[in-house]
Amino acid sequence: MSALDDVCERVRERxxxxxxxxxxxxxxxxxxxxxxxxxxxxxxxxxxxxARAAGYPGAIAPPLFLSSVLGWGAGDSDADLRxxxxxxxxxxxxxxxxxxxxxxxxxxxxxxxxxxxxxxxRETSVExxxxxxxxxGPFLIVxxxxxxxxxxxxxxxxxxxxxxxxxxxxx
Amino acid sequence: xxxxxDVSPGTKLEPLxxxxxxxxxxxFSAATWNAHRIHYDVRYAEHExxxxxxxxxxxHGCFLLRAALDWAGPGARLRRFGWRNRGIAVxxxxxxxxxxxxxxxxxxxxxxxxxxALEEHNADGVxxxxxxxxxxxxxxxxxxxxxxGRR
Numbered sequence: 001m002s003a004l005d006d007v008c009e010r011v012r013e014r015x016x017x018x019x020x021x022x023x024x025x026x027x028x029x030x031x032x033x034x035x036x037x038x039x040x041x042x043x044x045x046x047x048x049x050x051a052r053a054a055g056y057p058g059a060i061a062p063p064l065f066l067s068s069v070l071g072w073g074a075g076d077s078d079a080d081l082r083x084x085x086x087x088x089x090x091x092x093x094x095x096x097x098x099x100x101x102x103x104x105x106x107x108x109x110x111x112x113x114x115x116x117x118x119x120x121x122r123e124t125s126v127e128x129x130x131x132x133x134x135x136x137g138p139f140l141i142v143x144x145x146x147x148x149x150x151x152x153x154x155x156x157x158x159x160x161x162x163x164x165x166x167x168x169x170x171x
Numbered sequence: 172x173x174x175x176x177d178v179s180p181g182t183k184l185e186p187l188x189x190x191x192x193x194x195x196x197x198x199f200s201a202a203t204w205n206a207h208r209i210h211y212d213v214r215y216a217e218h219e220x221x222x223x224x225x226x227x228x229x230x231h232g233c234f235l236l237r238a239a240l241d242w243a244g245p246g247a248r249l250r251r252f253g254w255r256n257r258g259i260a261v262x263x264x265x266x267x268x269x270x271x272x273x274x275x276x277x278x279x280x281x282x283x284x285x286x287x288a289l290e291e292h293n294a295d296g297v298x299x300x301x302x303x304x305x306x307x308x309x310x311x312x313x314x315x316x317x318x319x320g321r322r
Binding site for chain 2: 033055063081102110
């Protein structure tokens with residue numbers, strides 16, 4: 001059994017196991033920095049009056065904000081990051097050490113807009129893992145399911161994200 | 172404001188062209204607390220075999236989604252969105268997001284639902300990211316075409 005088969009089996013053991021975390025209170029500044037960095041100029045992200053005119057109670061986060069932020073807490077110290085700089089939590093804490101990770105896309109379902117002051121709760125699980133053979137060798141595709149809710153349980157966003165995990169060059 | 176009644180399958184979205192910079196990539200990594208070196212450490216990116224630091228997976232998604240939302244206008248509500256990362260992009264690349272309406276339907280609640288196929292290409296025509304968006308567009312006269320025949 002190759003090392004990648006072994007990782008695939010260990011990830012597969014995690015399918016269906018749900019972890020639930022409170023991510024804390026979201027501030028408008030956080031999602032507005034995300035909006036600026038992404039090049040967004042739509043006033044619904046920045047201006048409460050413009051958002052109200054569009055039918056929202058106040059400025060809202062861009063739809064991809066929740067599913068693009070990789071860390072919601074203080075994060076790892078530099079020494080605890082993986083050699084590629086990624087934090088172990090970036091891929092739901094899966095046992096992917098020694099592999100190169102790349103985001104490969106998402107599918108999101110929008111349930112309700114995200115506003116300043118929302119207290120976020122996230123449930124994370126592995127939905128699927130597949131071992132594939134590519135032109136440059138074998139790789140894994142891992143699908144991570146994330147459900148974001150507010151603290152009263154109102155669904156905000158469902159995200160399914162695909163990661164590709166490849167062995168380091170030369171291994 | 173764009174209305175459901177004004178679009179039909181085949182309607183093209185207005186293209187969006189962006190040119191990401193190293194500064195944008197840095198700030199996007201900072202705003203998402205993404206420490207992956209491939210987005211800001213040129214030597215590391217070269218070690219991985221890439222010509223420069225890479226545009227983040229999620230930033231490709233943001234570009235595609237912005238093309239759809241800008242076209243749809245302020246009355247639209249996003250229901251679903253998805254994208255896949257197929258080709259890399261680096262700072263200085265010119266990325267053009269295009270789209271076409273593939274389906275229009277009225278759901279059980281009377282909402283006008285529009286589905287779009289999206290594509291982000293670089294200046295050489297290489298597909299970097301395909302995607303789909305499902306949007307609810309406002310209706311001009313939802314009561315005029317109900318099954319009860321009201322006018």
